[in-house]
Amino acid sequence: MNTLHTVRLTVNGTAAEVMVEARKTLADALREDLGLTGTHLGCEHGVCGACTVLFDGNPVRSCLLFAVQAAGHEVGTIEGLARGDELHPVQRAFSEFHGLQCGFCTPGMILATVDLLEHTPQPSEDEIKEALGGNICRCTGYQKIIESVQGAAAAMASGLAK
Amino acid sequence: MSANEGWIGRRVQRREDLPLIQGKGRFAADLTMPDMVHMAVLRSPHAHARLLGVDTSKARELPGVFDVLTSADLDGIGEFPVLWQLPGQKASGIPVLARDKVRYVGEPVAAVVAVSRYVAEDALELIEADYDPLPTVVDVESALKAGAPVINEAWGDNVAIRHIVPGIDATGKAGDIDGAFAAADAVVKARFKINRFSGVPLETRGLVASHDPLTHGLTLWSSSQVAHKQRTQLASVLGVPESSIRVMTPNLGGGFGVKWDCYPEDALVCLFSQRLQRPVKWIEDRREHLMGTVHAREQVQELEAAVARDGTILGIRGKIWADLGAHIHSVGIGPAWVTGVSLTGQYRIKNYYCEVIGVATNKVPSSTFRGFGGPEATFATERLIEKAARAVGLDPAEVRRKNFIQPDEFPWFSAGGGVFDSGNYPAALEKALEEVDYDHLREEQAGLRAKGVYRGIGIGCYIHTSGFGPSFILGLVGYNTSGYEGSSIKVDPQGGITIYTGMIPLGQGTETTLAQVAADQFGVDFNDVRVVWGDTSQTPYTGFGSAGSRSNVAAAAILKAAEVVRDKSIRIGAHLLEAAPEDVVYENGGVQVKGSPEKRLTLGDVAKAAYLAHNLPKGELPTLEGTYVYDPAMFTIAFGCHVAVVDVDLETGEVKIVRYVVVDDSGTIINPLLVEGQIQGGVAMGLGGALLEEFVYDENGQLLTTSFMDYLLPSIHEVPHMELHQQVTVSPHTPGGFKGMGEAGMFSPGAALANAVSDALLPFGVEVDRMPITSNLVWSLLPKS
Structure with a gap:
């Protein structure tokens, strides 16, 4: 149990290496070994979605993966979303439309939204609900989250049109 | 209206958001310190049982374990007090660790500190607690039956209080309830059942306690809605001077009331930190939250x-x-x-x-x-x-x-x-x-x-x-807390405004809201107002602590504190402008002589003079700040x-x-x-x-x-x-x-x-x-x- 394993992976586009016990979750490795505390833990049993990261581009719950399972894979976290000082349109929209209050679910919400808009640039309200159905927010009542996603979709569409 | 007026009522985008949308928030779980160790808590698996003994010897032997506590180690440590003591209510308190008896599934029985949370949890499995299960009562009906198992023996039964609210009018005279029912054309009766549920914030509770060997003081980073009240209660439970404890609150991932209460873990991390002379961290997991953080409503x-x-x-x-x-x-x-x-x-x-x-x-x-x-x-x-x-x-x-x-x-x-x-x-x-x-x-x-x-x-x-x-009304109903909020406003020598509030933001946008109120009152840009919160060593004591509906009280405190600072600005400004104070008004971020807008000083001009103190009105004290404690x-x-x-x-x-x-x-x-x-x-x-x-x-x-x-x-x-x-x-x-x-x-x-x-x-x-x-x-x- 105490044996340490070397795990090499790519995090936010940069090569990373961690030495972890086999039982350490990917979420804990990101937070504790790589200092990326933007990935939040709300339940640690795969329901709340706060720990959502992009695993080879797909949203996954990092509390349900062991760090050793990430060897050789590419992980995207909330910290990798902005390009320097330039926020991602989804980040901007969540602030503009008040899609967050305490901000604890927000990294997971934003990454799930980024994934949605990548595949469905103009989602219907039902498609938004389907995509965010696994992310719990206890503060907002979701209405302004839906508006944030719609706002981000509109901003990204007009950005593309320019 | 100029751009710097009318901040109250404006649809301002929140200043809190920028770190949070980038994963740069600082929640309790994100805090780390050199030499920090981790706590885990053993909880009762029984709803009601005699606790015959707790053997921690095997846990202590596990490599990576530094310390273990049971109630046997807590001599001299008090219980968390009941804050709301209605007249006639039976005595009670919350033990830090169960002694002799456990009364609900999830009640803390022992605690371990180890090199990591993983090892601390391993150690919990090595603690042998010996229980003798007792019959349980799980609803009010069975708790009130004759011969029901008594949970708190000193009470004699399971009734904490019977409190009567007689209907009264404005003069305190009772109404005629029997007459009303006698005169009724219809009487409707109902038995309602309100479910047991709770706030369940997405962030669980979290704590980091750090003992300072130089001052023997304690710093507690806490996901508390009520840092000052937590400090007061901890001092009483730990038996240390209140001045030796500093409570700081990082970002909170929601609270909804459940983080208003104090809990056994608050004292445990402090005790371990004192014993080990190291920072001790505890982050509640979700299962613990559902069985260890207060429920409500039922x-x-x-x-x-x-x-x-x-x-x-x-x-x-x-x-x-x-x-x-x-x-x-x-x-x-x-x-x-x-x-x-x-x-x-x-x-x-x-x-x-x-x-x-x-x-x-x-x-x-x-x-x-x-x-x-x-x-x-x-x-x-x-x-x-x-x-x-x-x-x-x-x-x-x-x-x-x-x-x-x-x-x-x-x-x-x-x-x-x-x-x-x-x-x-x-x-x-x-x-x-x-x-x-x-x-x-x-x-x-x-x-x-x-x-x-x-x-x-x-x-x-x-x-x-x-x-x-x-506050006195809270006293009348036995509520050992107070209704006031304090606010301090400091204008620095450049004219920058900082407000200090005892309110703890839980996600409502408290910082934005209070900055709007201050910007409104001083006629300055909202972005030029700083808000300091979350540190008992800096912020005014709060009588009540943060709740979802306290911004009104805190905002009123800021209005009043701003008045104090504006009045002082007018006195100093009038002196510098060689006018009578009654002829000077505070307007649009500065002071000016009524009817002579060219005779004007900005708040920065006044502040500079107030700090230099070379030329102040007679009797006026230097610097530019004001405090107001607003009791509703x-x-x-x-x-x-x-x-x-x-x-x-x-x-x-x-x-x-x-x-x-x-x-x-x-x-x-x-x-x-x-x-x-x-x-x-x-x-x-x-x-x-x-x-x-x-x-x-x-x-x-x-x-x-x-x-x-x-x-x-x-x-x-x-x-x-x-x-x-x-x-x-x-x-x-x-x-x-x-x-x-x-x-x-x-x-x-x-x-x-x-x-x-x-x-x-x-x-x-x-x-x-x-x-x-x-x-x-x-x-x-x-x-x-």
Whole structure:
């Protein structure tokens, strides 16, 4: 149990290496070994979605993966979303439309939204609900989250049109 | 109006967001320190048992374990006090670790500190606790039976208190409750059951304690809503001077009341840190949260209303049994007391009697949660109104109109002893009915039924008491806390403004809101106001601590502190401008001579002079700052009305919300964007409790809902689109006219939905008198033919 394993992976586009016990979750490795505390833990049993990261581009719950399972894979976290000082349109929209209050679910919400808009640039309200159905927010009542996603979709569409 | 005026009422984007949307927030779990070690807590697997002994020897031997504590190590350590001690309430307290006996599943029994949380949890498995199980009581009915197992032996039985609320008028004279019932044309009776649910913030509780070897002081980073109160309570439990403790609060991932209470772990991390001389961290996991952080709400209510033929409610009387859980936790009795004084709602009901009975059970202690007894009362009152309307054959909206306190009747002295500051209850109802097109809905209802669509319309009117104070009133009801908030404002030598508040932001946007108030008062750019919060060594003591509806009190404190600073600016400015102070005004970020705008100094000019102090008016002290402690003159009463339109599926019992209209009136609004967010979030949380959420125990007191797969929070699929409308009736008591609003959304969803489902199923005589209104409940209430 105490044996340490070397795990090499790519995090936010940069090569990373961690030495972890086999039982350490990917979420804990990101937070504790790589200092990326933007990935939040709300339940640690795969329901709340706060720990959502992009695993080879797909949203996954990092509390349900062991760090050793990430060897050789590419992980995207909330910290990798902005390009320097330039926020991602989804980040901007969540602030503009008040899609967050305490901000604890927000990294997971934003990454799930980024994934949605990548595949469905103009989602219907039902498609938004389907995509965010696994992310719990206890503060907002979701209405302004839906508006944030719609706002981000509109901003990204007009950005593309320019 | 210039760009730097009129910040109150503006739809300002939040300054809190930038770090949070980038994953750069700093929550308790994100904190790390050199040499830091990690705590884990062993919890009772039994609901009620003698604790015969705890053997920690094997755990101590595990490599990586540094220390273990049981109650045997806690000589000299006190219990967390009960803050709300109604006259006549039996003595209680929260032990740091269970001694001799455990009283609920989840009660802390021992704690371990190790090199990592993983190892600390390994060590818990090596602790051998010896229990002798006792019979349990898991509901108020069984707790009150003759011969029931007694949870707190010193009490003699399981009743913490029987408290009577006699209905009184403004002079303190009792109404005539028996006369009201004797004169009634109809009497409606009901037994209501309010479910056990709670705030369940997405961030669990978290702590890092760090002992300072130089000062022997303690710094506690804590996910507390109430840093100052936590400091006061910790000093008493640990037996150390309050001045030796500094509590700091990082970002909080929601609180909703449950982080208002103090808990055993707060003391444990401090004790370990003192013993080990190292920083000690504890982050609650979700299972622990569901079984170790306070629950709330659970009540059984037996009530009756006396009704006249014309719909007038002549009186309400009855009893409330509050399920307090195994200990009276902090303010455990408080919510039930609030329910007990609030059942007359927003109606002119003068004859009233209510008995509040606090009952211990072998369950998690019950305490604070957004709404604090109010939603429980709203459910009961609004269901009674609905039943009264049916009993005398009137429309439920009509009965409300008949009984509302009228806008010209304020201040209103409620029969429960409350003073209502202001309101326009009829306007809120009419607005909601108009928006939902009530008359049309009623017309189409019969036709829909003929087509097999069971549509119901449910009204839920609410009042939301907030801004607890003045402090002496809290003393009258045994509430050992205070109503005030302090605020300090410092203008630096360059004219920059910093405000210091004891409020702890939980996610409401407190920092943005308070900065808006200060910017408004000084006529400066909102971005030029800094807000300092979350550090007991810097911020003013708060009497009450942060709650969803305290911004009104904190904002009033800022208004008053700003007045102190502006007055000083005028005195210094007048001196520099060689004018009389009465000829100088504060305007648009500076001081100027009335009628001579060219004779003007900016706030920065005045500040520079105030700090240099080379040329001040005689007797004026240097620097430019002001403090004000605002103790509310009286409670503020926000109010509103929800209307739910639902379709009920007779085959499955499923309740589909077709429309949900909200009219809210919370007095002066500081930031409409944030108010919308607060109301929507409150409604969603109310809907969660109305439809889904419940802590479920089996007959042995085992908690069955220990994960998010069993305790169901509303997801984006369950929360309907809310049609929100805001009205403004200012409070005459608060500077600025503010009322509390952060809890308002929670009050009516249960009532509105229960009324709507009962209305939909009227042809079957179904009455929904309990929450949560699950498909299973609805289906079970339907006739089976």
